[in-house]
Amino acid sequence: MTTDLDTLLTALYVHVDDRLKTPRWRGRPPLLTDAELVTLAVAQAVLGFHCEARWLRFAHAHLHRMFPYLPQRPAYNKRLRAALPLVKRAIRSLAADCDLWLDDVWIVDSTPVECARSRETVRRSDLAGWAGYGYCRSHSRFYWGLKLHLVCTPGGLPVTWALADPKVDERQVLAALLDAEPELAAARPGLLILADKGYIAAELDRFLTARGVSLLRPSYRNRGTPRPGEAQLKTVRQLIESVNDTLKGQLDLEQHGGRSIEGVGVRVAQRILAMTCAIWHNRTIGAPITRSLIAYDS
Numbered sequence: 001m002t003t004d005l006d007t008l009l010t011a012l013y014v015h016v017d018d019r020l021k022t023p024r025w026r027g028r029p030p031l032l033t034d035a036e037l038v039t040l041a042v043a044q045a046v047l048g049f050h051c052e053a054r055w056l057r058f059a060h061a062h063l064h065r066m067f068p069y070l071p072q073r074p075a076y077n078k079r080l081r082a083a084l085p086l087v088k089r090a091i092r093s094l095a096a097d098c099d100l101w102l103d104d105v106w107i108v109d110s111t112p113v114e115c116a117r118s119r120e121t122v123r124r125s126d127l128a129g130w131a132g133y134g135y136c137r138s139h140s141r142f143y144w145g146l147k148l149h150l151v152c153t154p155g156g157l158p159v160t161w162a163l164a165d166p167k168v169d170e171r172q173v174l175a176a177l178l179d180a181e182p183e184l185a186a187a188r189p190g191l192l193i194l195a196d197k198g199y200i201a202a203e204l205d206r207f208l209t210a211r212g213v214s215l216l217r218p219s220y221r222n223r224g225t226p227r228p229g230e231a232q233l234k235t236v237r238q239l240i241e242s243v244n245d246t247l248k249g250q251l252d253l254e255q256h257g258g259r260s261i262e263g264v265g266v267r268v269a270q271r272i273l274a275m276t277c278a279i280w281h282n283r284t285i286g287a288p289i290t291r292s293l294i295a296y297d298s
Helices: 005-019 034-047 052-062 073-082 084-096 119-124 170-180 182-186 202-209 230-250 261-285
Strands: 105-116 132-136 141-152 158-164 192-194 214-216
Touching (some): 005 034, 005 084, 005 261, 034 052, 034 261, 105 230, 105 261, 141 261, 170 202, 230 261
Parallel strands (some): 105 192
Antiparallel strands (some): 105 141, 132 141, 141 158
16 A cells, blocks of 8 residues: 555545445435545645635646545635534544554644734624634744644544634543543553643643643743653643644645635544544554655655
């Protein structure tokens, strides 16, 4: 088995078509099936097309043999925005089918998802009420948009994620993610979560301890002795940054182009799905690099 784009997309299509059965449509079935839509969305993210019009022109010219029917831009945009639940199910299905899924160590971090820059765009945006102003410490800048909270394994395999207003506390989002799906932590006895100093809170420590989860994070500044295992966080921080770099550097997360909460949500999910698909496929074929998408850019 080779690591070219055709192999990746074929494996994804077969998995989605076999595992994710969707309700039958009333009336005439769509010419582009749900499995084909998910596969097409992953191909767009992997190949780095931000503009849907340019992407569909490329697909008509080069991918027509894989997709007998390709919609026009309005139909593709409408189907993609409505497919957010399906994309989320595909992310979970691929992740659960990977050997990294039951890893008892998680990494949690958040990263900005900018949605607008000018005041006029902010004033007119359909994201009003969802997005807000936040501050990115990594780049020392303010931004207007959302924040992606991602829980993943050290290998970068997404476990769960959420988009939230930048003003919402990271600790509250982590607690909400674990409360929403308690079976994730329950299936991993002795689960250890690695986090940065943004997750320092005695209340969060008590919340996780009550659920049998340990949190390894930097200690308080006024604490004399470091927490056990704190020295490991220096190397773990590089893992966190490398996952963000995959989403932003290779999958162009900051150039999502979404203008509504549905549009931003599905475009972020589209990129997380592409990363999950690459990890799942690379682990399946025994590729030496787990998370790299370089092999699929041809």
